[in-house]
Amino acid sequence: MIKVKVEFLGGLDIISNHERQHKLTLPLEEGDATMKDVITYICKDIITDQKDVPVFIEDDTVRPGILVLINDTDWELEDKEEYVVESGDLFTFTSTLHGG
Amino acid sequence: MIKVKVEFLGGLDIISNHERQHKLTLPLEEGDATMKDVITYICKDIITDQKDVPVFIEDDTVRPGILVLINDTDWELEDKEEYVVESGDLFTFTSTLHGG
Amino acid sequence: RQESIANLSLEEYMRYGRQMIVPEFGALESQLVLKRSKILVVGAGGLGCPALLYLTAAGVGEIGIVDNDIVDVSNLHRQVLHSTDTVGMLKCHSAAVMLARLNPHVTVKEYPIRLANDNVFEIFEKYDLILDCTDAPAVRYLVNDAAVILNKTVVSGSGLKTDGQWTILNFAGVGPCYRCFHPKPPAPDSVTSCQDGGVLGPAIGLIGINMALETIKVLTGHYKPEQFQPFMCAFYGYHFQQYRTFKMRGRQKSCQVCGEQPTVTRTLIERGELNYQVFCGRSEPYTL
Amino acid sequence: RQESIANLSLEEYMRYGRQMIVPEFGALESQLVLKRSKILVVGAGGLGCPALLYLTAAGVGEIGIVDNDIVDVSNLHRQVLHSTDTVGMLKCHSAAVMLARLNPHVTVKEYPIRLANDNVFEIFEKYDLILDCTDAPAVRYLVNDAAVILNKTVVSGSGLKTDGQWTILNFAGVGPCYRCFHPKPPAPDSVTSCQDGGVLGPAIGLIGINMALETIKVLTGHYKPEQFQPFMCAFYGYHFQQYRTFKMRGRQKSCQVCGEQPTVTRTLIERGELNYQVFCGRSEPYTL
Numbered sequence: 126m127i128k129v130k131v132e133f134l135g136g137l138d139i140i141s142n143h144e145r146q147h148k149l150t151l152p153l154e155e156g157d158a159t160m161k162d163v164i165t166y167i168c169k170d171i172i173t174d175q176k177d178v179p180v181f182i183e184d185d186t187v188r189p190g191i192l193v194l195i196n197d198t199d200w201e202l203e204d205k206e207e208y209v210v211e212s213g214d215l216f217t218f219t220s221t222l223h224g225g
Numbered sequence: 226m227i228k229v230k231v232e233f234l235g236g237l238d239i240i241s242n243h244e245r246q247h248k249l250t251l252p253l254e255e256g257d258a259t260m261k262d263v264i265t266y267i268c269k270d271i272i273t274d275q276k277d278v279p280v281f282i283e284d285d286t287v288r289p290g291i292l293v294l295i296n297d298t299d300w301e302l303e304d305k306e307e308y309v310v311e312s313g314d315l316f317t318f319t320s321t322l323h324g325g
Numbered sequence: 326r327q328e329s330i331a332n333l334s335l336e337e338y339m340r341y342g343r344q345m346i347v348p349e350f351g352a353l354e355s356q357l358v359l360k361r362s363k364i365l366v367v368g369a370g371g372l373g374c375p376a377l378l379y380l381t382a383a384g385v386g387e388i389g390i391v392d393n394d395i396v397d398v399s400n401l402h403r404q405v406l407h408s409t410d411t412v413g414m415l416k417c418h419s420a421a422v423m424l425a426r427l428n429p430h431v432t433v434k435e436y437p438i439r440l441a442n443d444n445v446f447e448i449f450e451k452y453d454l455i456l457d458c459t460d461a462p463a464v465r466y467l468v469n470d471a472a473v474i475l476n477k478t479v480v481s482g483s484g485l486k487t488d489g490q491w492t493i494l495n496f497a498g499v500g501p502c503y504r505c506f507h508p509k510p511p512a513p514d515s516v517t518s519c520q521d522g523g524v525l526g527p528a529i530g531l532i533g534i535n536m537a538l539e540t541i542k543v544l545t546g547h548y549k550p551e552q553f554q555p556f557m558c559a560f561y562g563y564h565f566q567q568y569r570t571f572k573m574r575g576r577q578k579s580c581q582v583c584g585e586q587p588t589v590t591r592t593l594i595e596r597g598e599l600n601y602q603v604f605c606g607r608s609e610p611y612t613l
Numbered sequence: 614r615q616e617s618i619a620n621l622s623l624e625e626y627m628r629y630g631r632q633m634i635v636p637e638f639g640a641l642e643s644q645l646v647l648k649r650s651k652i653l654v655v656g657a658g659g660l661g662c663p664a665l666l667y668l669t670a671a672g673v674g675e676i677g678i679v680d681n682d683i684v685d686v687s688n689l690h691r692q693v694l695h696s697t698d699t700v701g702m703l704k705c706h707s708a709a710v711m712l713a714r715l716n717p718h719v720t721v722k723e724y725p726i727r728l729a730n731d732n733v734f735e736i737f738e739k740y741d742l743i744l745d746c747t748d749a750p751a752v753r754y755l756v757n758d759a760a761v762i763l764n765k766t767v768v769s770g771s772g773l774k775t776d777g778q779w780t781i782l783n784f785a786g787v788g789p790c791y792r793c794f795h796p797k798p799p800a801p802d803s804v805t806s807c808q809d810g811g812v813l814g815p816a817i818g819l820i821g822i823n824m825a826l827e828t829i830k831v832l833t834g835h836y837k838p839e840q841f842q843p844f845m846c847a848f849y850g851y852h853f854q855q856y857r858t859f860k861m862r863g864r865q866k867s868c869q870v871c872g873e874q875p876t877v878t879r880t881l882i883e884r885g886e887l888n889y890q891v892f893c894g895r896s897e898p899y900t901l
């Protein structure tokens with residue numbers, strides 16, 4: 126069991142009943158779970174309405190325009206989907222904004 | 226040995242050669258060290274010039290006008306001097322500003 | 326006909342439309358709350374200028390400005406409501422002229438006076454919320470004490486050089502006040518004003534705008550007395566982690582003005598028995 | 614005699630004195646750097662207004678403003694450089710008039726045009742640094758590509774409703790660019806402008822002021838190419854932890870404009886072979 130936190134910011138909370146912060150328990154052991162599992166369980170356990178999954182996922186990964194941060198660091202610096210999850214991690218998903 | 230971080234912000238870095246972030250190692254065991262020890266070791270190991278100690282300490286505690294935060298929480302909520310230190314703690318000391 | 330659109334004219338409806346559609350703001354109801362609100366900005370300097378600009382633009386009904394200072398050319402790098410052609414004018418008047426151009430629906434009242442023990446209560450009584458945009462501890466304690474005694478929320482900010490802080494004091498009569506955070510005044514040698522220590526314009530401007538946003542959130546009911554979490558935000562402009570939010574203590578039972586046995590009272594202040602200059606250990610009088 | 618004080622007049626010396634004494638700023642030398650600098654602000658809206666105000670106040674030598682839009686009353690709750698009596702005027706002109714009053718030492722150039730493939734290079738070439746204060750992905754990619762090709766740093770901000778973001782792109786020709794962060798454009802259905810989605814004035818204003826501060830830090834040499842840490846700051850106005858600083862990826866070798874084998878080139882853009890509207894999947898043309 127790995128306990129992590131998930132945040133949807135910048136308007137992305139529309140896919141989770143406007144809840145911005147979530148606790149997520151992965152039924153996996155530390156060392157076995159990767160970011161890919163986190164995404165799978167977000168789709169399964171956090172996204173309220175399965176019709177909203179395409180707002181979050183496109184071509185089997187997080188949709189362009191959504192920034193992914195692992196403990197406040199760009200996931201591009203952390204192996205992206207291959208990142209090995211630790212208890213207490215914070216995963217932030219925030220929409221890129223365009224207004225001015 | 227307990228390793229913690231210490232920050233001097235809001236201009237208080239004048240007492241430590243303008244270094245804002247410091248690593249501090251306390252030669253004590255977890256459970257034995259309190260905030261009082263942190264303050265003692267800051268005066269001994271971090272404050273560059275002992276003449277600057279009165280900028281930090283008055284009447285045996287942190288000087289009025291300096292906010293003390295333990296892991297971003299007001300030390301008033303954390304037992305102040307009696308707080309039991311854990312490895313990885315962040316102690317922030319920031320001057321209260323008055324300008325407008 | 327125009328007035329019948331729930332007390333906003335068609336022009337106001339168009340003017341405020343883009344903030345009324347923001348879900349967190351609260352639509353027409355919140356716009357009407359803003360229109361009915363009266364707020365007082367103490368100090369029209371580096372903090373007050375941006376706070377005044379954005380609160381006037383947002384449509385707060387009445388705004389009072391307390392400042393007895395005169396616009397100086399050395400203010401203009403940060404006090405962006407004033408301009409080269411208002412140098413020498415009273416700041417509260419220079420500000421009022423500019424704000425009237427921006428939004429004629431807002432009533433601006435000018436108080437070209439120094440806030441003091443003998444005038445603070447009669448001015449504060451007229452307003453719902455106070456913005457502390459002042460520049461010295463003595464006047465900050467005075468603003469706090471009068472606001473606590475009159476049960477007004479204070480949105481408070483301060484800055485110096487590249488850094489700043491802001492918070493909400495005495496929120497709805499239940500949150501902590503300035504004396505809860507600072508029961509003892511700072512030593513005079515640790516106090517520096519922007520005029521003496523310098524300040525970057527955008528650094529102090531940021532704090533003023535944040536104060537404007539917090540004021541809108543307080544007025545429109547975003548913060549609830551039963552859920553309010555005391556906080557202080559801090560900004561360090563030349564630091565990688567520029568912004569920090571600190572979780573702060575609640576109201577202190579031992580507080581001398583908002584606690585269980587207050588020693589600071591209206592009578593004490595009005596009779597001049599509490600001398601804020603002496604309390605803060607300064608020989609010279611403060612200026613805003 | 615006055616001009617001899619190291620190229621600042623006595624009036625400028627007094628005007629900028631309070632920022633020159635801030636140690637992090639860099640004294641007279643940095644003030645002279647600002648005076649010699651030329652910056653371009655693309656968009657005089659919710660982000661551009663506060664950025665222009667504070668950069669003009671700080672004494673940047675020349676500021677160009679690109680905007681072909683007209684002041685509308687629905688802009689005034691957030692676009693605080695404009696005013697009720699400039700409704701109907703070109704935004705770049707309304708802004709220029711106000712800025713001249715604030716600081717006559719700054720040269721303001723107006724570009725009342727829509728930034729496009731066939732004009733972006735000739736305009737950008739004249740400036741040292743670009744502020745991206747625009748309102749749609751298509752123009753953000755255009756700004757980025759032209760700046761990367763001309764080796765200009767971009768200070769970029771954006772916002773919507775209660776939230777915002779800002780970052781430094783293509784810093785000194787070594788930092789990551791907009792395409793490094795966003796190799797694929799967002800789906801058109803996920804893109805909302807402030808005009809359509811709404812925005813709170815102080816929320817977008819905060820981002821613009823932060824952009825002004827970052828611009829000053831870039832121009833005065835606070836960031837060094839060898840030590841630059843890519844970042845993105847994010848603001849969530851109705852969240853307890855309002856501000857976050859994210860550590861971001863560096864320049865990407867695979868980037869289509871700043872990478873090892875760029876496919877986006879000046880020729881491609883100027884010939885119109887890269888259609889930014891089509892790239893971003895939008896049928897209607899962008900507006901600033």
Ligand SMILES: [Zn+2]
Pocket residue numbers: 501502503504505506576577580581582583584
């Ligand atoms: Zn109190």
Ligand SMILES: [Zn+2]
Pocket residue numbers: 789790791792793794864865868869870871872
């Ligand atoms: Zn790139």
